[in-house]
Amino acid sequence: MFIAKIRITLRSSILDPQGKAVEGSLNSLGFEEIIDTRIGKYIELKIDSDKKAEAENIAGLACKKLLANPVMENYEFDIIKSDGG
C-alpha cells in the first residue's frame, strides 16, 4: 500500500486573487515580510499496490486525467509506503 501526497498549484503566470486577498490580510496583521502568497490544493490518494513504480504511475495518470488542469495548474507528488489502516 502506498499513499500519494499530491500538491496542485496554480501556474506562476496565472493570477491568484485568493492568494492576493490572503496576502493582504497577512500584511495587515503585521507580516510585512510576506511578499507573495499562492493558494493550491492538497490531495491524498491511498493506492492498493505493492510496487512503488506502479503507484507512481497511477498517481501521475490521476493527476494528468482529472486532478490537475494543465492549462492553469502544475502538480507534484510524493509516494510514501504505508501499512494500510
Add this chain to the structure above:
Amino acid sequence: MSKAKVGIVVFPGSNCDHDAYFAFKDILKVDTKFLWHKEESIGDRNLIILPGGFSYGDYLRCGAIARFSNLMSDIINFANNGGVVIGICNGFQILCETGLLPGVLLKNKNLQFICKTVSLTVENNKSIFTGNCEIKEVINIPIAHGEGCYFCDDNTLMELISNNQILFTYNDNPNGSLNNIAGIQNIKRNILGMMPHPERAADEILGNTDGIKILSSVVESFE
C-alpha cells in the same frame, strides 16, 4: 420549421436546465427534451445544451467531474463529428475541461460571485450562433458566476483572434477575462461556450429578450 431536436443535459447540480427548456420549448417552439447524465446516448437529439449550474457541486474544479459522466463521451463524439453543442456558464466550464473549447475559466478577479445583467458586443455574426445579430451589436445578457474569468495562453489567444472564434466580449469586463472574452466558438464553428445566460433573457415578461437573438440564430440554422 426548424429541424432542431434540442437535448438539455441534466447533471446533479444543474440549475438552469429548466430555464433553457422553457426558452427552447415554450418560446421558440422547438422539439426539446432533457437528457439525464447517466444515459449512454443522446439518441435523436441534434442540438445539445450543457446548461448552467454547479454540476457535482463544482468539486475539484468547475466542470471537471461532469466531463467524465456517462453521457459526455457520446457528446464528445457528437461534437467531434460536427454536432452542434452550446455550453452556457457551467456548460462553458465543462466544454473547456473536455478540451472541446480551448482555455479555462478561473475565479473572478474580484473574488465575488457576480449576478447582474451585463452589456456584450457581438464580435462576429458570421456564425450559426449569432446569425440574427448585427456585427458589433450591443446586447444585454445576465451573468451569474464565481468562476468566469476566461484565460488561455498567448498562442491560443492569437488563434482565437485570427480565426474569428471570439463571438462575444464584455463592454465593462466584470470578472477579469482575458481580452474581455465572454463567449467563444471552436475552430470548426459547431461549438459555442459563453458565460452569460441567453436563456435568462428570453421571455418578454422578464423585460429583456436579447438572449433570443442567440438561441433563435442556432435554431434557425437547422431549417
